Amino acid sequence: MSATRRDFLKQFMAFGALLLVPGSTVGGMGRSRAAANADSWRPGYALLEEKGVLADRVEQAYALFENCELCPRRCGVNRRKGETGICRATEQLMVYSRQPHFGEELPLVGNRGSGTIFFSNCNLRCVFCQNWPIAHEGRGREVSDEQLADMMIDLQNMGCHNINLVTPTHVMPNILNATRIALEKGLRLPLCYNTGGYERTECIRMLDGIVDIYLPDLKFMDPEEAERYAGAADDYPEKAKAAIIEMHRQVGDAVVEPRGTATRGLMVRHLVMPNRVAGTQDFVRWVAENLSADTYVNIMSQYRVEHRAFEYPEIARAITPEEFVEAIGWAKDTGIENLDRRSLSQYEAMKRRMTAS
Numbered sequence: 001m002s003a004t005r006r007d008f009l010k011q012f013m014a015f016g017a018l019l020l021v022p023g024s025t026v027g028g029m030g031r032s033r034a035a036a037n038a039d040s041w042r043p044g045y046a047l048l049e050e051k052g053v054l055a056d057r058v059e060q061a062y063a064l065f066e067n068c069e070l071c072p073r074r075c076g077v078n079r080r081k082g083e084t085g086i087c088r089a090t091e092q093l094m095v096y097s098r099q100p101h102f103g104e105e106l107p108l109v110g111n112r113g114s115g116t117i118f119f120s121n122c123n124l125r126c127v128f129c130q131n132w133p134i135a136h137e138g139r140g141r142e143v144s145d146e147q148l149a150d151m152m153i154d155l156q157n158m159g160c161h162n163i164n165l166v167t168p169t170h171v172m173p174n175i176l177n178a179t180r181i182a183l184e185k186g187l188r189l190p191l192c193y194n195t196g197g198y199e200r201t202e203c204i205r206m207l208d209g210i211v212d213i214y215l216p217d218l219k220f221m222d223p224e225e226a227e228r229y230a231g232a233a234d235d236y237p238e239k240a241k242a243a244i245i246e247m248h249r250q251v252g253d254a255v256v257e258p259r260g261t262a263t264r265g266l267m268v269r270h271l272v273m274p275n276r277v278a279g280t281q282d283f284v285r286w287v288a289e290n291l292s293a294d295t296y297v298n299i300m301s302q303y304r305v306e307h308r309a310f311e312y313p314e315i316a317r318a319i320t321p322e323e324f325v326e327a328i329g330w331a332k333d334t335g336i337e338n339l340d341r342r343s344l345s346q347y348e349a350m351k352r353r354m355t356a357s
């Protein structure tokens with residue numbers, strides 16, 4: 001999880017419950033500007049509704065709650081009856097906060113922010129989780145699918161460029177239902193599926209034509225590292241890679257509008273960790289060989305020792321400038337051209353500092 005999310009968490013801790021009140025606003029964005037923003041965009045889910053298939057997708061997704069196989073954990077619990085699996089979520093949706101967010105990638109932020117909705121609980125449960133109070137402890141409050149739809153509309157009315165769904169995997173059915181409700185109320189923004197990457201390809205296929213922007217992490221490339229740090233998910237690399245290939249098949253490389261915001265496409269994140277445990281060199285090679293050299297890649301430097309990371313000596317420190325410069329250097333060597341601009345700026349600054357010292 002990036003430091004931008006960490007900043008985001010701090011903001012939300014401060015703003016608290018106000019942000020969860022549908023109809024409340026942050027900022028002062030006028031409805032007229034939001035309407036103008038929405039008018040020019042035709043999201044995939046609107047087209048699917050016109051074809052009469054969106055309702056079927058919602059129904060199919062909700063059926064997955066009964067013997068939950070929404071993610072590779074395949075717990076088999078009946079969440080409709082209140083049972084819980086590894087993610088600790090029932091069918092009842094929980095949201096921690098929603099707000100225009102300016103710390104995400106620049107093509108998502110634009111000049112009016114990314115409309116971020118932060119879901120409680122998580123199916124991955126990393127030992128170094130940067131948002132552990134929300135992801136592990138499940139902080140947040142219960143909201144109905146109708147209320148989630150209202151949050152989407154509020155974010156649109158604030159002028160946000162997209163609906164950024166953070167940690168969506170375990171609540172995908174609620175999201176689809178809420179999107180359909182929000183569409184009726186005038187939602188016209190692209191959906192951004194901001195996932196830790198531990199996905200079933202079958203479930204990602206259910207999002208085909210609904211999600212316009214995919215923003216997955218690819219955290220680990222080695223099953224043993226994933227088993228150790230990502231909630232014993234030793235199949236994480238295999239599942240995440242397969243899911244990302246499916247995402248890329250659906251939406252292709254990121255499309256950035258002349259004004260600088262993304263309306264469609266894949267953007268991949270990777271957090272550099274101490275002592276190369278994230279497998280960054282393998283990550284950039286895999287992207288170059290399996291996606292495209294034009295893939296938007298954000299190699300992030302913001303690792304912090306959080307949650308239980310202090311129990312693992314090899315990751316109980318921040319990364320060094322040398323480790324980050326090495327990581328970006330590997331990406332450049334593979335020919336990846338569409339690297340995140342903020343990461344590149346950090347890289348240049350770190351390199352200058354290392355040369356000067």
Ligand code: SF4
Nearest residue numbers: 068071074075085087
């Ligand atoms: S979404 Fe939750 S309950 Fe369902 S399979 Fe994944 S971890 Fe288990």
